Amino acid sequence: AQSVTQLDSQVPVFEEAPVELRCNYSSSVSVYLFWYVQYPNQGLQLLLKYLSGSTLVKGINGFEAEFNKSQTSFHLRKPSVHISDTAEYFCAVSDSGTYKYIFGTGTRLKVLA
Amino acid sequence: DTAVSQTPKYLVTQMGNDKSIKCEQNLGHDTMYWYKQDSKKFLKIMFSYNNKELIINETVPNRFSPKSPDKAHLNLHINSLELGDSAVYFCASSLFSGVQETQYFGPGTRLLVL
Numbered sequence: 001a002q003s004v005t006q007l008d009s010q011v012p013v014f015e016e017a018p019v020e021l022r023c024n025y026s027s028s029v030s031v032y033l034f035w036y037v038q039y040p041n042q043g044l045q046l047l048l049k050y051l052s053g054s055t056l057v058k059g060i061n062g063f064e065a066e067f068n069k070s071q072t073s074f075h076l077r078k079p080s081v082h083i084s085d086t087a088e089y090f091c092a093v094s095d096s097g098t099y100k101y102i103f104g105t106g107t108r109l110k111v112l113a
Numbered sequence: 114d115t116a117v118s119q120t121p122k123y124l125v126t127q128m129g130n131d132k133s134i135k136c137e138q139n140l141g142h143d144t145m146y147w148y149k150q151d152s153k154k155f156l157k158i159m160f161s162y163n164n165k166e167l168i169i170n171e172t173v174p175n176r177f178s179p180k181s182p183d184k185a186h187l188n189l190h191i192n193s194l195e196l197g198d199s200a201v202y203f204c205a206s207s208l209f210s211g212v213q214e215t216q217y218f219g220p221g222t223r224l225l226v227l
Contacts, residue, residue, distance in 0.1 A: 034215070038154075043117075043203055043218035088154055099144060099168055099209060101216065103156040 002026055004093050006104035014112050015083055021076040021107045023091030030096035033074040035065055038088040038106075047089075050074065061085070086111045116140050117219040119204050125225045126194060134189045134222045136204030144168075145187035146205040146216065147179060156203075162187055163209060194226045 003026045013019045025031060032051050036044040048059025055067040065076045074091060091104040117138045126132055138145065146169070147159040161169035162181040176192045187204060204219040 036218075041221075043220045044156075044205075044216075045218065046215045049215060090156065099161050099163060100158060106154045106156070108154075 002031070002093055002095055002102050004091050004102050004104040006089075006091055006107050008107050009105065010108045010110065012110045012112055013081055016080050018079050019077065019081050019085075019109065021089050021091075021109065023074045023076065023104060025072050025074065025091075025093045027072050032094045032096065033065075033067060034092040034094070034101070035059065035063070035074070035076050036090045036092060036103075037061075038090065040087070044090060047076070081109070081111045083111050083113060085109060117204055117206055117217050119202075119219040119222050121222060122220065123223050123225075125227065127227055128194055128196060130194050131190070131192045132194060132224075133191070134202055134204075134224075136187045136189070136219055138185055138204075138206040138217070140206060140208075140217060142206040142208045142217070143184055144207050144209045145181065145184075146207075147187065147189050148203040148205065148218075150201040150203060150221070152200070160187075160189075196226050199224055199226045 005024045007022045034049045035047040037047050038044045047063050048057045050057045050067045058064045063078050088106045090106050092101040094101050120135050144163045146161045148156050150156050159173045160179040165181045178190045181187045201221045201223050203221050205216040207214050207216045
């Protein structure tokens with residue numbers, strides 16, 4: 001069965017510093033990968049997704065992620081974070097042809113002034 | 114315009130009661146989902162409907178019963194509420210075209226069972 005691992009439960013980082021949030025998934029022939037963000041007391045919203053094509057995916061709010069098939073990873077990066085990026089970030093994977101997402105356990109990004 | 118809406122936003126109730134949460138989407142999507150998010154923020158899918166048919170039914174107590182009267186609505190009824198049911202319940206919707214597309218989430222319903 002497909003699984004997703006987010007290695008860091010919390011990541012504190014200073015404002016304007018770069019950040020990387022890690023995500024690894026179990027191997028599969030064909031997967032679709034997503035990053036969602038959840039601001040406090042809100043629902044999830046999509047940051048970016050990888051379905052096919054270029055392995056470097058750009059999303060909203062200056063975030064990007066790189067799909068690495070050999071390492072089964074889809075790490076999320078931002079070169080310079082803002083206080084407003086403080087939120088919970090979820091990686092999700094979906095096998096081709098299925099309706100189901102498998103979410104990781106989330107990484108809490110805390111941006112410090 | 115709200116894309117995915119849920120009511121109520123907050124629900125506080127006693128153990129043993131029965132309650133319902135409603136979800137509506139105006140995106141024209143054909144697939145809807147219920148997720149449970151626990152206090153540690155872990156998100157677990159509970160159910161999914163595609164064109165009013167149940168397609169995902171995870172290991173969930175049968176006290177939980179989803180109902181989809183049409184493609185735009187997916188309700189969740191919970192019988193005999195227990196303390197462990199306290200969580201945030203999210204509804205989501207997507208358009209399935211053979212490729213899993215973006216899921217759009219509602220704002221959540223915060224359920225507290227006393």
